[in-house]
Each structure stands twice: as structure tokens, then as C-alpha cells.
Amino acid sequence: TARDWEDEIRAAKECGIDGFALNTGSQDHWLDEQLTLAYQAAERAGGFVLFISFEFTSFAFEWTVQQVVDLINRFKYSPAQCVVDGRPFVSTFEGPQWAENWPLVRQATGGIFLVPDWASLGPHGVAQKLDIIDGAFSWDAWPKGCNHKMGPDEDHLYLQALQIEQPGIFGTPNNKHKYMMGVSPYFYTNLPQWNKNWYCSSESLWYDRWQQILEVQPDFVEIITWNDYGESSYIYDPHRDDQVVPGADAYVKGHSHDAYRAILPHFIQAYKAGKTKAKPREHLEDVAIAWYRRTPASAGHHGG
Numbered sequence: 665t666a667r668d669w670e671d672e673i674r675a676a677k678e679c680g681i682d683g684f685a686l687n688t689g690s691q692d693h694w695l696d697e698q699l700t701l702a703y704q705a706a707e708r709a710g711g712f713v714l715f716i717s718f719e720f721t722s723f724a725f726e727w728t729v730q731q732v733v734d735l736i737n738r739f740k741y742s743p744a745q746c747v748v749d750g751r752p753f754v755s756t757f758e759g760p761q762w763a764e765n766w767p768l769v770r771q772a773t774g775g776i777f778l779v780p781d782w783a784s785l786g787p788h789g790v791a792q793k794l795d796i797i798d799g800a801f802s803w804d805a806w807p808k809g810c811n812h813k814m815g816p817d818e819d820h821l822y823l824q825a826l827q828i829e830q831p832g833i834f835g836t837p838n839n840k841h842k843y844m845m846g847v848s849p850y851f852y853t854n855l856p857q858w859n860k861n862w863y864c865s866s867e868s869l870w871y872d873r874w875q876q877i878l879e880v881q882p883d884f885v886e887i888i889t890w891n892d893y894g895e896s897s898y899i900y901d902p903h904r905d906d907q908v909v910p911g912a913d914a915y916v917k918g919h920s921h922d923a924y925r926a927i928l929p930h931f932i933q934a935y936k937a938g939k940t941k942a943k944p945r946e947h948l949e950d951v952a953i954a955w956y957r958r959t960p961a962s963a964g965h966h967g968g
Contacts, residue, residue, distance in 0.1 A: 669705035672900060673712050676890070679925040680932035683713035683746055685755060685886060688735070690719075690726040699739065706744035713746035714739075717781075720759025729765050733772040740773065748777040748798075748842075755801055755844070755886075756780035760789070766796050779844050779884070787818065791825035799842030800826060805873065805888050806851045806864035814869065816876040819845055823880070845882035847873045848889070849924045852896040855911050870924055874931040878940050885935065899924040926951045 676684065686702060688695060699716075706712045716735055718727060736752060739745055746753040752773070760782045770776055779799035782790055790800045802822055807814040826841035851864035877885055889897045893916045894909035901920045908916050927942075930951075934942040944950050 666701050666705055668904070669701050670709065672890070673705055673709045675900060675925070677709065677712055679928040681887070681928070683715065684890065685717040686714055687717045687719050687757060689722065690731060699735070703739055703742045703744050707742060712744065714742075714744050715746040715753040715755060717755040717757055718759065719757050720762055721757060725761075727762065729768050729772070732765075732769050736769065736773045736776060751775045751777040753777045753779065756782075757803070758782065758784055760785050760793070763793055763796050779842060787821035787825040790822070794826070794841060797841065799844060799883065801844035801846065801884075801886060803846055803888065805846035805848040806866065806869065808864075812865045812867075814872065814876075816880050819843070819876065819880045819882070823882075842883035844884035844886055845877055845880060846886050846888045847877055848887070848897045849899060849921065850896050852915065853894055853912070854915065855894060855909060857911065870927075874927075874935075874942065877931070878934055878942065881935075881938060896921075899928075923953045923955070926953060 673684070683706075684702070686699065688699070692698075702714055706714050716739070718732060720727065736754060740752040754776045755778075758781060760780075763782075766778055770778075777798045778796070779801050780797060781801040781803045782793070783803040785793075790797075800822055802818065804818055805814075822843050826843055847870075848866075849870040850866040851862070852866070854861045887899065889895070890900050891898050891903070891907060893903055893907060894912040896915060898921050901922045903916065929948050930944065931942045933948070
């Protein structure tokens with residue numbers, strides 16, 4: 665409802681978040697209604713932006729160019745639309761196979777600022793498509809298999825790849841491609857209907873990854889996620905039952921992630937100020953967070 669959007673935007677603003685990425689599937693029956701409610705709520709709130717992130721993993725060839733153009737054109741003049749260099753900001757979840765359509769979208773919309781997530785290509789692959797994009801977003805925000813910690817090495821590879829000059833691209837000499845870095849608190853999913861039973865080591869990830877953001881100082885930061893309850897990466901509670909994927913109830917209900925937001929103002933202020941360390945900030949309440957296991961780490965085995 666409109667009230668739900670208003671409540672969540674208020675909660676996001678209170679912890680220093682500037683806007684929401686709206687992950688959008690081509691066949692979502694709620695699409696028109698929910699995008700409209702979201703933009704209207706953000707306009708009323710003021711000081712909060714939105715952008716569409718087109719979901720391409722499941723729907724890559726279901727999206728038509730006209731669908732994408734129509735959605736961008738519909739909201740690009742909203743006061744709540746995220747705009748960079750005078751153009752509406754647009755992102756994706758995957759979709760490199762759709763890449764050659766973006767020049768058509770640019771032409772039909774009067775220009776966009778395209779920062780897709782093509783993490784499946786990796787930094788080297790993204791570097792081969794700099795003539796199509798304005799920047800890149802990396803969804804890799806969790807340790808890979810058999811690793812207990814995550815470092816910023818791949819983020820630095822993206823930064824190197826994006827510094828390759830493309831003179832005259834989009835009419836701007838020596839255009840500097842932007843980097844959007846992902847940060848996430850956690851990852852766990854056990855959804856047999858989709859053959860998903862994965863865990864990424866996440867014990868100190870929220871803190872570690874924010875420290876890496878302060879080190880790397882990317883152009884943009886996207887938190888993964890606000891409300892993906894089925895993969896445990898959410899930072900917003902209370903959830904509504906109809907937003908929890910069937911099967912995820914057991915590891916969502918009764919496991920609030922609200923505390924993850926408590927330290928955000930300290931890290932966000934440090935990031936925006938270009939600081940390399942997050943220290944207690946003036947006018948911000950000091951806060952500490954603890955989390956713990958309900959069973960020993962050595963109990964059970966993988967898959968159990």
C-alpha cells in the first residue's frame with residue numbers, strides 16, 4: 665500500500681539511505697501499480713530517490729525494447745527519479761545477453777545513465793562493453809565457496825577495467841565510467857522448490873564490507889538488500905508475510921535484522937566524507953551490535 669511505501673522510505677532515510685533500487689521483472693502483475701505507489705511515496709517524502717533495476721536473469725528475452733523504454737520514459741521526469749549527469753539512472757540484475765539493445769533504449773529515451781550488474785562477465789568481460797555502459801555494478805558481495813572472508817580485490821579489478829578511456833563515448837570526451845559497489849550483511853537460502861540451499865560465510869561481513877567500501881571509495885554503493893527475505897540478506901523488518909517466499913518462514917520469522925541498520929549512519933557519513941575509517945560521529949548515538957549462534961558451529965553438516 666501507499667502507507668507501506670511511506671513507512672519503508674522513512675525507515676531508510678532515518679539510517680542515511682538515499683534511495684531504493686526497484687528490482688523489476690517483465691511479467692510482474694503488480695508492476696504498474698507498485699512503481700506508481702513507490703514514486704508517489706518518494707515524491708511526498710522528498711530527499712529520496714528511486715531507480716529501476718531491470719531483472720534479466722529469469723526474463724532476459726521476455727523484456728522488449730519498447731517495454732524498457734516505456735518504463736524509463738514514464739518515470740524519468742519524476743522529482744524522485746535518481747538522475748546522474750542529467751540522465752535517469754538505470755541498472756539491471758544481469759542481462760549481458762540483452763546488451764546490444766541498450767543503444768536503442770538510449771535513443772528512444774533521450775539518454776540514460778546505465779550502470780548494469782553484469783557480474784557473470786566479471787571485470788574483464790565488462791571491460792569489453794564500455795561503449796555500451798556508463799558504469800558497472802558488481803553483485804559479488806559475499807565470500808565465494810570455501811572462503812570465510814571477502815576482500816576488495818575484485819572491486820579493484822572493476823575500477824581498473826572501468827578506467828579504460830573511451831574518447832567521445834556518449835558525446836562526452838574521456839568519459840570516466842563509474843563503479844557501484846555492493847555491500848550485504850548476510851546470505852543464506854534454503855528453498856527446495858528452486859533447488860537452492862546455499863550459505864555464504866557472513867559472520868563479520870557487514871562490518872568487513874563497509875570497511876572495504878571506505879578503502880575503495882566507489883562512486884556509488886548499493887546495499888544488497890532491503891527486503892530479500894528468501895536469501896536472508898534483508899536489513900528491513902518488520903516483514904509482511906506475503907513478502908516471505910514459501911519455505912523461508914523458518915529462517916525469517918523471529919529473526920529480526922533491524923540491528924543491521926543501526927550502524928549505517930556512522931558508515932554512510934564516513935563514506936560520504938571520504939574517510940577511511942568509521943568513527944563515532946557528532947550528533948549520532950553510539951551503538952554496538954552483537955549477534956550469536958543458537959547452535960555450535962561444529963554441529964551438523966552442510967545441507968543440514
